[in-house]
Amino acid sequence: MTRTLTPSPSRRGLRAISLATLTAVVLAGGVAATTAQAAGSTLQAAAAESGRYFGTAIAAGRLNDSVYTTIANREFNMITAENEMKIDATEPNQNQFNYTNGDRIVSWARSNGKQVRGHTLAWHSQQPGWMQNMSGSALRNAMLNHVTQVATHYRGQIHSWDVVNEAFQDGSSGARRDSNLQRTGNDWIEAAFRAARAADPNAKLCYNDYNTDDWSHAKTQAVYNLVRDFKARGVPIDCVGLQSHFNAQSPVPSNYQTTISSFAALGVDVQITELDIEGSGTAQADNYRRVVQACLAVSRCTGISVWGVRDTDSWRASGTPLLFDGSGNKKAAYTSTLNALNGGGTGNPDPGTGCTVTVSRANEWSDRFNVSLAVSGSSTWRVSIQTQGGQTLQNSWNATVSGTSGTLTATPNGSGNNFGITLYKNGNNNNPTATCTVP
Ligand code: G2I
Numbered sequence: 366m367t368r369t370l371t372p373s374p375s376r377r378g379l380r381a382i383s384l385a386t387l388t389a390v391v392l393a394g395g396v397a398a399t400t401a402q403a404a405g406s407t408l409q410a411a412a413a414e415s416g417r418y419f420g421t422a423i424a425a426g427r428l429n430d431s432v433y434t435t436i437a438n439r440e441f442n443m444i445t446a447e448n449e450m451k452i453d454a455t456e457p458n459q460n461q462f463n464y465t466n467g468d469r470i471v472s473w474a475r476s477n478g479k480q481v482r483g484h485t486l487a488w489h490s491q492q493p494g495w496m497q498n499m500s501g502s503a504l505r506n507a508m509l510n511h512v513t514q515v516a517t518h519y520r521g522q523i524h525s526w527d528v529v530n531e532a533f534q535d536g537s538s539g540a541r542r543d544s545n546l547q548r549t550g551n552d553w554i555e556a557a558f559r560a561a562r563a564a565d566p567n568a569k570l571c572y573n574d575y576n577t578d579d580w581s582h583a584k585t586q587a588v589y590n591l592v593r594d595f596k597a598r599g600v601p602i603d604c605v606g607l608q609s610h611f612n613a614q615s616p617v618p619s620n621y622q623t624t625i626s627s628f629a630a631l632g633v634d635v636q637i638t639e640l641d642i643e644g645s646g647t648a649q650a651d652n653y654r655r656v657v658q659a660c661l662a663v664s665r666c667t668g669i670s671v672w673g674v675r676d677t678d679s680w681r682a683s684g685t686p687l688l689f690d691g692s693g694n695k696k697a698a699y700t701s702t703l704n705a706l707n708g709g710g711t712g713n714p715d716p717g718t719g720c721t722v723t724v725s726r727a728n729e730w731s732d733r734f735n736v737s738l739a740v741s742g743s744s745t746w747r748v749s750i751q752t753q754g755g756q757t758l759q760n761s762w763n764a765t766v767s768g769t770s771g772t773l774t775a776t777p778n779g780s781g782n783n784f785g786i787t788l789y790k791n792g793n794n795n796n797p798t799a800t801c802t803v804p
Contacts, residue, residue: 404707408688408699409442411706412668415661418524419706420482420670422447422639425466427678428473432693436674443524444474445482445638445670447680451491455515459495459507464518471522482638482670483519485527485573486512487557489544497545505549509560516564525636527573527606528561529554533591535576539583554591555600562601573606573638579618580627592631606638609656610672612684617642617652622659622798623772626751629665639672642698643684650701653688657705662798719803720746726796733759733789736797738775740782743803748775750786754793761786773797776804 405411412419420443427433437444448454449466456462474481487508499507516526532554534542541547554572561570572592577585588605595602605628611617618624625635637660642652660666673679677691688699720742727735740746750766750773752758757770764775764784775784788797 405703408440408703408706411703413442414707417660417666417706418443418480418668418670420444420480420668421674422484422670422672423470423473423674424678425449425469427674428469433674433678434473436689436693438477441670442479443482443668443670444470444479445484446470447484447673448491450483450515450519451485452488452496452511453491453493456496456511457493459493460510462514462518467519471519475522480524481519481522482636483516483523483526483568484638485530486515486561487528487546487553488530489542489546490531492545500545501549504545505553505556508546508549508553509556512557512560513564516561516568520565521567523565523568525569525571525604525606526561526565527638528558528570530573531575532572533574533577533584533587535584537583539587541587555595558595558601569603569634570601571604571606571634571636571638572602573608575608575610575639576615577605578607578609578611578615578621578624580620580624581618585624589628589631592628592633596631596633602633604634604636604667606636608639608672609637610639610641610686611652611656612643612681612686617655621656622662622800623751625659625666626663626753626798629663630754633665635660635663635666637666637669640669641672641679641681641684641686643681643686645685646697649685650697653698654701654705657702661705664795719743720801722746722748722799722801724796724799727785733787734794735785735787737783737785738764738799740801742801744777744782745803746777746782747802747804749773749800749802750775751798752788753795753797755791756788756793756797757791759787759789 405414408419419441421437421441422445423437424447446467449470455464455467471481496507532542534540546553558570574588576582577588579585592602592605628635640656642649660669671687673687675689675691675693676682676685676687679687688696688702690696720740723739725737727737738748740748752770758773762785763780765778766773766775766786768774
């Protein structure tokens, strides 16, 4: 396990203050940390401090449960329909569209001042019977018509659409998932994205999947290559959704932040779209904290949604994976999530790693900048520094630093726990992120 503390470059409200402070302190010959942040008392308020949203999936059938709606209204400002915008719900018979329950959710969200994520336009699963039985160009046309009709119905009301959901296989193949949609031709995904863009030009268009959280997994790499290819060829795509359904078999990976920052470096937003983490107590709380901190460390990780309100609302209720218990009480996981959103937790060393590193931006020139790193919690440490974009190492002091781009590794050289690096920007002015472990 690793712990990350970095300044968040997207903390819009503090950016001007931070730059002014930096200027003053740089003149005085010191460095400034940029981790200070006002506290929010709800998830949505705390996330908004850094310009992010915090959302949840909502089920239309629970909108008359006042415990449920009270929590949802108080804590969340981004709403995803858990099932009501899926293909079987919105087009139960071909060319007969039913928006009743989807509209109920959009109406509840908008009347309470919330934004809406659309889920999902094209998926191998939850297809109505008529679509399951189709193939070839008839299916391709039916799919494109579905995308066009539904995106047009909700035009202007959707923050982001999960245009295509779960199109890759699990396991080591990195291949597309076999499905009736895939058998219409490998270009079905880009065709769906183009149709969605035409129907609702202002919605962000996301590719959404699960088991794409671990950077070393073939499925993650396959989605990364799809997005890279789309960006290179001008296929419209704005975001990647990491569903992030975690449990003992699929834990929060140690390289989760690398996955997020790597997708972001392709020029897309990253949204954590369906977060739930099975477990209880401090272990679960710690995992939620790690997810939030990984997102906060990457400026283009723009929001987090959990997949339900209370444990009893979850698609896997027996795993108690959410932030509120069945009675609507805040769990330890809620508190750690809120604290992490409010600025990175306690500042104490992570018991799992034994050390913490703080990243501070220091002197700046047109082509390069200095970064100060301060380790606490241990005198032996290894710090992994993730540079952004094409940044390269020019210089370092008070530590032994290996690598020149991508991931740099720093270890003590006898100068203590405070060290620094100079990075050439090479077109990217974002701060690096860093994690600390005791070897
Ligand atoms: O499976 C978890 C999620 C994985 N990513 C895509 C999401 O769309 C998916 O959500 C789940 C919903 O949480 C479940 O609520 O998707 C399932 C399948 O669409 C949903 O389950 C369905 C049941 O299969 C139906 O039998 C049931 O009628 O929920 C429906 C409404 O309760």
